[in-house]
Amino acid sequence: MQLRWGIVGGGNISECFVRSLFNKPENHKVVAVGASSEQRAQQFIDKLNFPAGAPKAYGSYEDLVKDKDIDVVYIGLLNHLHKRNVLLAIAQKKHVLCEKPLGLNEAQVTEMTKAAKEAGVFLMEAFWTKFFPAWQVVKKGVYEKEFGGLKLFTARIGFSRHGANKMQLQYGGGDLMATGCYTVMAAMWIFGEKPSKIEVSGVSLADGVDERASVVLTFSGDRVANLMYTGECDLSCSAEVCCENGRYLIPEQLWAPSKLIKISWDAKVPRKEEVFPLPVEDHSAYKYPDASAMLWEAEHVHHCLQNNLTESPVISHKDMLELSQVLDEILRQSGVMYPDSIL
Amino acid sequence: MQLRWGIVGGGNISECFVRSLFNKPENHKVVAVGASSEQRAQQFIDKLNFPAGAPKAYGSYEDLVKDKDIDVVYIGLLNHLHKRNVLLAIAQKKHVLCEKPLGLNEAQVTEMTKAAKEAGVFLMEAFWTKFFPAWQVVKKGVYEKEFGGLKLFTARIGFSRHGANKMQLQYGGGDLMATGCYTVMAAMWIFGEKPSKIEVSGVSLADGVDERASVVLTFSGDRVANLMYTGECDLSCSAEVCCENGRYLIPEQLWAPSKLIKISWDAKVPRKEEVFPLPVEDHSAYKYPDASAMLWEAEHVHHCLQNNLTESPVISHKDMLELSQVLDEILRQSGVMYPDSIL
Numbered sequence: 001m002q003l004r005w006g007i008v009g010g011g012n013i014s015e016c017f018v019r020s021l022f023n024k025p026e027n028h029k030v031v032a033v034g035a036s037s038e039q040r041a042q043q044f045i046d047k048l049n050f051p052a053g054a055p056k057a058y059g060s061y062e063d064l065v066k067d068k069d070i071d072v073v074y075i076g077l078l079n080h081l082h083k084r085n086v087l088l089a090i091a092q093k094k095h096v097l098c099e100k101p102l103g104l105n106e107a108q109v110t111e112m113t114k115a116a117k118e119a120g121v122f123l124m125e126a127f128w129t130k131f132f133p134a135w136q137v138v139k140k141g142v143y144e145k146e147f148g149g150l151k152l153f154t155a156r157i158g159f160s161r162h163g164a165n166k167m168q169l170q171y172g173g174g175d176l177m178a179t180g181c182y183t184v185m186a187a188m189w190i191f192g193e194k195p196s197k198i199e200v201s202g203v204s205l206a207d208g209v210d211e212r213a214s215v216v217l218t219f220s221g222d223r224v225a226n227l228m229y230t231g232e233c234d235l236s237c238s239a240e241v242c243c244e245n246g247r248y249l250i251p252e253q254l255w256a257p258s259k260l261i262k263i264s265w266d267a268k269v270p271r272k273e274e275v276f277p278l279p280v281e282d283h284s285a286y287k288y289p290d291a292s293a294m295l296w297e298a299e300h301v302h303h304c305l306q307n308n309l310t311e312s313p314v315i316s317h318k319d320m321l322e323l324s325q326v327l328d329e330i331l332r333q334s335g336v337m338y339p340d341s342i343l
Numbered sequence: 344m345q346l347r348w349g350i351v352g353g354g355n356i357s358e359c360f361v362r363s364l365f366n367k368p369e370n371h372k373v374v375a376v377g378a379s380s381e382q383r384a385q386q387f388i389d390k391l392n393f394p395a396g397a398p399k400a401y402g403s404y405e406d407l408v409k410d411k412d413i414d415v416v417y418i419g420l421l422n423h424l425h426k427r428n429v430l431l432a433i434a435q436k437k438h439v440l441c442e443k444p445l446g447l448n449e450a451q452v453t454e455m456t457k458a459a460k461e462a463g464v465f466l467m468e469a470f471w472t473k474f475f476p477a478w479q480v481v482k483k484g485v486y487e488k489e490f491g492g493l494k495l496f497t498a499r500i501g502f503s504r505h506g507a508n509k510m511q512l513q514y515g516g517g518d519l520m521a522t523g524c525y526t527v528m529a530a531m532w533i534f535g536e537k538p539s540k541i542e543v544s545g546v547s548l549a550d551g552v553d554e555r556a557s558v559v560l561t562f563s564g565d566r567v568a569n570l571m572y573t574g575e576c577d578l579s580c581s582a583e584v585c586c587e588n589g590r591y592l593i594p595e596q597l598w599a600p601s602k603l604i605k606i607s608w609d610a611k612v613p614r615k616e617e618v619f620p621l622p623v624e625d626h627s628a629y630k631y632p633d634a635s636a637m638l639w640e641a642e643h644v645h646h647c648l649q650n651n652l653t654e655s656p657v658i659s660h661k662d663m664l665e666l667s668q669v670l671d672e673i674l675r676q677s678g679v680m681y682p683d684s685i686l
Contacts, residue, residue: 151576152555154499156569158585160608201542202559202567212495214569216545216557224545226499226557228569233494233585234608236592242501242576249579265503265577 003028003302006070006094008061008085010035010044012287013099014076018048019286020294023279025051027302028295032056034064065089072122072301075099079172080342083108086123090115095122097301101181101327102320104172104338109324113317122304124297124312125320127185131296133276134260135186138241138248142190147264148244153190153225155183155254158235167209167231174209174336176327180229182255183239184330185323187217187225190241194322195219200333204232210334217326256290346371346645349413349437351404351428353378353387356442357419359634361391366622366638368394370645375399377407408432415465415644418442422515423685426451429466433458438465440644444524444670445663447515447681452667456660465647467640467655468663470528474639476619477603478529481584481591485533490607491587496533496568498526498597501578510552510574517552517679519670523572525598526582527673528666530560530568533584537665538562543676547575553677560669599633 005021007014007030014033021028029052035041038059045054058064065073065088072095075085082098089096096116102125103109116123129135142150157179167173176184188194195217204212212230219225239254240247246264250257262272279292286292304312311317331338348364350357350373357376364371372395378384381402388397401407408416408431415438418428425441432439439459445468446452459466472478485493500522510516519527531537538560547555555573562568582597583590589607593600605615622635629635647655654660674681 152501152573154571154578156497156583158495199544199557201544201557202561202569204565204567212567214542214544214557214559214567218545222547224547224555224557226545226571228497230495233587233590234606235497235583235585235590236581238579238581240499240578242578244576247576247578263577 001302001306002026003298003305004031004069004071005029006032006034006064006067006073007076008034008064008073008089009076010040011076014074015044015048016286016288016291017074017076017294017298020279020292021298022051023292023295024299028298030055031069032058032064032067034058034061061085062088065092065094070094072097072305078166079104079177080170083112086112087115090119090121090123093119093121095301095305097124097126097297099126101125101177101324103324104343105328106321106324108343109320113320116310117317120310122301122310122312123317124301124304124315126297127315128294128297129182129186129255130189130314131300132257132293134250134257134274137260137274138250139190141248142241142243145243147246150191150241150243151223152242153187153239154227154242155186155225155239156228156235157183157237157254158230158233160233161231167211169208170339170342172338172342175211175229175231176213176330176334176336178231179255180213180215180227180330181323181327183227183229184215184217184326186239186254187227188323188326191219191223191225193219195225195326198326198329198333200330203334205335208336210331210336213330213334215330253289256293258290344645344649345369346641346648347374347412347414348372349375349377349407349410349416350419351377351407351416351432352419353383354419355630357417358387358391359629359631360417360419360637360641362629363622363635363637364641365394366635367642371641373398374412375401375407375410377401377404404428405431408435408437413437415440415648421509422447422520423513426455429455430458433462433464433466436462436464438644438648440467440469440640442469444468444520444667446667447686448671449664449667451686452663456663459653460660463653465644465653465655466660467644467647467658469640470658471637471640472525472529472598473532473657474643475600475636477593477600477617480603480617481593482533484591485584485586488586490589493534493584493586494566495585496530496582497570497585498529498568498582499571499578500526500580500597501573501576503576504574512551513682513685515681515685518554518572518574519556519673519677519679521574522598523556523558523570523673524666524670526570526572527558527560527669529582529597530570531666531669534562534566534568536562538568538669541669541672541676543673545571546677548678551679553674553679556673556677558673596632599636601633
């Protein structure tokens with residue numbers, strides 16, 4: 001089965017996603033692109049060299065989702081536009097892969113998952129991190145207690161993003177939604193549960209959105225995840241998953257890692273560094289690092305739809321809802337208040 | 344001038360310190376060792392091959408500090424024994440280098456610095472971290488705004504230390520005092536001021552002492568240090584000092600680093616990795632990693648005393664007092680209450 005994709009939004013993230021699909025043409029075909037104007041959609045199409053011929057250009061998202069040739073819609077818009085367009089696609093019985101964060105709060109996520117369930121369509125938040133082999137090795141190792149019980153998780157992520165247009169309150173911006181959510185998602189995934197306690201400190205607010213915070217999530221057995229994110233400066237973006245007898249270190253780019261280091265407390269066990277190949281070697285055409293790996297989440301969507309799943313077992317509705325609940329509380333403690341007009 | 348050292352305490356840390364002195368015999372000579380019994384002191388002496396002949400063995404710290412041949416006392420005891428023995432040494436007009444933390448609270452540090460000032464003797468807390476070239480390069484770079492203004496500091500430190508004897512409340516133990524203090528000290532040093540706000544979260548208390556916490560210190564200009572320390576598991580012990588146009592990364596062993604990486608935001612400026620040689624290459628004889636570098640703090644003491652300083656310009660009384668104030672507040676928020684008997 002070849003999935004026929006409709007692309008909503010012609011920005012960098014959509015471009016990366018589309019390029020990633022080119023690496024598996026037998027499974028994926030882009031049949032239409034929708035942007036805020038037909039001209040913009042056409043510009044996007046002209047820029048990319050579509051291997052199976054140019055897709056149709058739509059000047060409105062509403063028109064795009066009505067296209068009968070589309071099986072599944074990819075949404076790569078600014079955060080505040082996710083809900084409206086996810087619901088538009090679902091109303092047309094289209095399956096949906098939507099960029100993170102799926103919604104701006106729990107209510108939005110609830111509304112979207114409910115609509116998807118009622119329509120019998122697939123809906124998934126595009127947390128591509130979960131499809132990286134490095135993280136899958138960690139998750140499996142923790143589950144199988146390779147190094148004994150899980151004890152602690154720590155992650156930091158930081159990018160200089162001053163003045164970035166999309167970091168505005170009216171667009172549902174902010175560093176939690178942009179990057180911090182990766183660390184929160186990863187922590188909840190690795191612990192396999194919702195935290196019982198959420199502590200936020202060191203918050204910096206700029207123009208109403210958070211540009212930095214430290215978060216401690218407490219899980220069962222008084223175990224914690226210590227997280228920090230910032231839009232003030234670049235950081236190594238490393239994560240450490242610590243167990244009773246050893247730890248997993250993702251030394252950089254925790255949201256999209258190609259490298260994992262395993263370190264046992266047993267000095268006789270050598271430190272093990274593993275590099276995981278990406279779908280392509282040369283990423284010079286991609287706007288974001290390692291972005292060919294977006295193919296992996298597209299492949300997962302392909303797998304789910306081929307098996308008639310309306311929910312991903314890797315990113316379930318429950319996962320999306322629980323994450324939104326935790327993000328809500330972090331935003332509340334951070335003092336971020338999105339305007340009613342976008343909620 | 345050759346400094347004549349009296350060593351108080353015959354544990355691992357004293358052994359490391361004494362070994363480090365062997366690398367500069369023209370400046371340092373150990374003339375006496377005091378332990379809880381004469382036999383223990385003698386065992387310590389027999390174990391080490393003193394190049395300038397065996398020092399005297401004392402079965403009490405009080406006897407040792409009275410030794411007329413001693414210029415300066417090194418104190419390598421458990422935390423709760425620092426104050427009493429620092430004061431004993433000062434009463435005998437001996438200069439003192441005392442392991443960190445100098446005191447268990449601000450009152451103890453105040454009492455010791457006051458006594459040192461009145462007696463006209465030198466007193467310094469042995470934060471050897473400040474004497475590592477990697478950190479000095481960072482401090483100088485930040486001061487000279489090599490990468491523009493300082494924005495953020497982050498550090499994590501972790502060791503598996505379950506059941507370690509010295510981590511008990513009655514000994515002034517706990518992870519803040521053992522390792523967390525390195526991150527707090529480094530943050531205050533790099534920012535060059537006291538934090539205006541101290542937030543502690545994710546605390547774990549075991550037998551009354553902290554075994555883990557996350558700390559956010561807020562400095563002027565709403566800049567933060569995000570710190571975490573744990574005794575539950577090993578971590579990479581990395582630190583990042585982030586400025587407007589680049590950052591300094593100490594990838595491991597932040598308390599005693601031999602490596603520094605400089606990363607500019609300007610993609611044209613190559614990442615620069617620098618390795619700083621330690622006083623000796625082979626550390627197999629040392630109980631602690633890179634411990635020959637303790638020589639550097641001893642050399643600093645030598646330099647201060649040769650110049651008749653009673654206060655170190657690198658670790659001043661003010662530095663020691665302000666650090667103790669911040670540690671007090673972190674302990675208070677962590678719920679650590681040392682028994683009156685050791686305060």
